Amino acid sequence: MSNKVGFISLGCPKALVDSERILTQLKLDGYDIVPTYEDADVVVVNTCGFIDSAKQESLDAISEAVTENGRVIVTGCMGRGEDAERIRKANPSVLSVTGPAAYEEVVGAVREFVPPATERDPFVDLVPGTGLRLTPRHYAYLKISEGCNHRCRFCIIPSMRGDLVSRPIGDVMAEAEGLVRSGVRELLVISQDTSAYGVDLKYRTGFWDGRPLKSNLQSLCSALGELGVWVRLHYVYPYPHVDDIIPLMAEGRILPYLDIPFQHGSPTVLNRMRRPAAAEKVLERIARWRSAVPELTLRSTFIVGFPGETEAEFEELLAFLREARLDRVGCFQYSPVAGAAANDLPDPVPEAVKEERWARFMEVQQAISEEKQQAKVGQWIEVLIDEVDGNGAVGRSRGDAPEIDGRVFLDGITELSPGDLVEAQVTAADAYDLRAG
Numbered sequence: 001m002s003n004k005v006g007f008i009s010l011g012c013p014k015a016l017v018d019s020e021r022i023l024t025q026l027k028l029d030g031y032d033i034v035p036t037y038e039d040a041d042v043v044v045v046n047t048c049g050f051i052d053s054a055k056q057e058s059l060d061a062i063s064e065a066v067t068e069n070g071r072v073i074v075t076g077c078m079g080r081g082e083d084a085e086r087i088r089k090a091n092p093s094v095l096s097v098t099g100p101a102a103y104e105e106v107v108g109a110v111r112e113f114v115p116p117a118t119e120r121d122p123f124v125d126l127v128p129g130t131g132l133r134l135t136p137r138h139y140a141y142l143k144i145s146e147g148c149n150h151r152c153r154f155c156i157i158p159s160m161r162g163d164l165v166s167r168p169i170g171d172v173m174a175e176a177e178g179l180v181r182s183g184v185r186e187l188l189v190i191s192q193d194t195s196a197y198g199v200d201l202k203y204r205t206g207f208w209d210g211r212p213l214k215s216n217l218q219s220l221c222s223a224l225g226e227l228g229v230w231v232r233l234h235y236v237y238p239y240p241h242v243d244d245i246i247p248l249m250a251e252g253r254i255l256p257y258l259d260i261p262f263q264h265g266s267p268t269v270l271n272r273m274r275r276p277a278a279a280e281k282v283l284e285r286i287a288r289w290r291s292a293v294p295e296l297t298l299r300s301t302f303i304v305g306f307p308g309e310t311e312a313e314f315e316e317l318l319a320f321l322r323e324a325r326l327d328r329v330g331c332f333q334y335s336p337v338a339g340a341a342a343n344d345l346p347d348p349v350p351e352a353v354k355e356e357r358w359a360r361f362m363e364v365q366q367a368i369s370e371e372k373q374q375a376k377v378g379q380w381i382e383v384l385i386d387e388v389d390g391n392g393a394v395g396r397s398r399g400d401a402p403e404i405d406g407r408v409f410l411d412g413i414t415e416l417s418p419g420d421l422v423e424a425q426v427t428a429a430d431a432y433d434l435r436a437g
Contacts, residue, residue, distance in 0.1 A: 003117045004032045005110060006040030006069065008061050009134060011048025013190050013234070015076060016134055017143040018101050019046045022075075023132045025107045030117045033132070037068035041114045042095070044106060047076035049083050049160060051337055059090055066091045071113060075099070075106045077160045082338060100161050101146055136386065138419030139186035139230075139402060140179045144172050144220065148192035149199070150237075152263075153274050153342040154303065154334065157192055164193065164200045169215045173208035173223055185419050186230035186384060188401065189220075195236045218244045225253025230384065232401055234259040238282055249293045255398050256296045258289075263303050265320025266313040272345065273306060283323055297399030299328035304361055305354030306334045307345035314357050321364050327372055328405050329365045333358050366431050373406075373429035383408045383436065385420040395422075397434065406432040413437065 005026055009019035022044065023033055034040050043065040047058035058078050065072045073096045074087055080099040087097055096109035133140055147162040148155075176187055191197065198204075198215035205212045213219045218241070224231045231254040236242060238260055249256040262282070264270050290296050304314065321329070333354040336343050349357075383395040386402065393410040400406050410416075410424060424436035 003030060003114060004034045004039055004041050005114070006034055006037060006043040006065075008043065008045045008065065010046060010058055010061060011050070011054065011077065013141045013188065014143060014192070015046055015048060015100070017141050017190070018076070018103070020133050021103050022046070022106050023134075025103065026110060027132055029107065029111070031110065031114070037065065040069055040071075042071045042073060042110060043069045044073045044075065044110065047074060047078035047087075049077035050157070051332075052335055055083065059087070062087060062091055062094065066093055071095060073106060073109045073113070075102055080160055135402075136418055137183050138384070138386075139188060140184045142172065142176055142179070142187045142189050143167075143191060144189060144194065144197050145191040149196060150193065151274055151341070153272065153345065154306065154337070154340055156337055156339045159339055161192065164196055166196075166198050166201050166215060168201075169198070169206040169213050169220060169223075170208050171206075172220065173213070176224055176227060177209075180227045180229055183419065184229060185421065186232065187224060187227070188232050188234060189224070190234045193235060193237055194233055195239045195242050217241065218248075221245050221248050221254050225251075230255050230398070232257050232259075234401070236260050238262070238285065243285065243288070246289050246292050246296075249296065256293045257299070257399060257401070258296070259299045259401070262300045262320075262324075264306065264313075264317055265302075265324075266309075266316035269306055269309055269313050269317075272308055273303075273342075283320070286324055295398075297327045298324070299330075299401070299405065300326050301330040301332065302361065303332050303334050304357040305349040307342055307349065308347040309334075309349050309357075314360075318361065318364050321361070321368065325368050325372065326365075327369070327399060329369070330404070331358055331361050331365070369431045370429075373431060373434065376426045376434060377429055378426060380423055380425050381408070381434075381436065383410070383422050383424050385410075385416050385418055385422065387418060388414060388416050390414060406434065408434045408436050410436055 007023060009016055045062050045065055048054040055078060062074055072094045074094050075098045077100045079097050084097045095113050098105040145164055145166040147164045148158050149164045195217055197217045201215045203214050203216045206215055213223055225248055236258050248254050263273060263275055381397045383397060385393050385395040387394045393413045393416045395408045397408055426434050426436045428435040
């Protein structure tokens with residue numbers, strides 16, 4: 001045995017952070033992380049269980065690992081309840097199955113089936129102080145809490161990851177500071193519900209660098225804004241106190257970017273989803289935010305075809321889109337997820353109707369996106385470079401998160417490096433990407 005571990009990480013950025021933590025501990029224990037089934041003594045698969053297609057991808061990955069290697073440890077969001085039994089039934093030979101954020105259990109299983117080396121080379125086994133990361137060197141995800149206190153009918157996250165558990169603000173800031181020292185130029189703040197940060201701690205005071213800080217979103221954003229890097233907020237619910245961080249964007253402390261999962265624009269559908277239902281107030285707040293920060297980028301996701309959705313309610317959603325004029329939008333056709341409360345709702349929407357509504361939704365939003373993108377032509381923007389090759393550089397503007405938003409192409413500009421921040425003038429645009437020089 002040679003203490004080599006293969007690793008497959010699936011799912012969202014929150015799961016990716018879980019993978020980074022497991023990999024860091026394995027490396028500290030003296031294990032080598034290898035990229036092939038053939039070289040691995042055991043393979044860890046970190047699964048995603050949010051929707052059925054993600055579950056199938058996870059099951060396929062587990063089966064492939066079992067076929068190609070034979071010694072497989074499974075963890076992540078599919079590692080609980082019925083899904084765990086489904087995994088064991090499909091692949092009885094898996095060595096261990098654990099749920100999300102089960103760092104100690106996963107590492108313990110690896111140690112059980114592949115005992116760590118008794119002697120280690122301190123030079124070979126060096127691990128950076130920030131741990132191993134699966135993102136490029138110049139950006140990193142900063143997870144500030146686990147779990148969620150909401151009980152949205154279409155979502156099973158609380159049953160997989162539990163209620164909200166916020167990290168102490170001193171720990172979050174220490175990690176952020178270490179990441180910046182290591183060369184990170186962008187921090188992507190993530191959790192299941194970023195705007196609820198500190199609720200479970202009753203916003204108690206913590207300490208960073210000897211300074212007292214309240215454990216709430218405003219204090220966290222203000223402190224992160226002192227680190228001199230891009231700070232981008234994801235998964236922010238539109239609670240009233242989100243208004244308090246808009247001034248930090250106006251001052252340039254954090255990026256003028258909010259990722260808010262609105263999910264729908266009809267109050268009655270939002271009520272059936274058990275989501276905040278004041279769509280009109282949301283539109284008023286968006287208008288106020290943009291008045292204070294004209295360059296604000298808003299990203300969101302929506303669901304069409306939720307059980308009981310009528311044509312009139314869908315038209316309310318389209319009206320919301322036309323007035324909100326969001327910058328980045330994703331849309332999903334509703335599909336049942338095992339264990340979700342929405343499965344018991346009456347009046348399911350026919351598949352053909354879901355498809356037709358999704359197409360109409362995307363047509364409306366694409367026209368909005370194209371118009372907003374074209375308005376950027378001629379502007380000078382700040383670009384964070386992600387890739388450089390012989391054809392030029394590819395980066396992102398302040399309004400673009402990695403993997404999910406658009407990109408900025410700088411054709412023929414090859415003297416840059418990933419992590420560089422440059423000013424460029426937009427020369428062309430489509431619905432998603434920009435070209436600049």
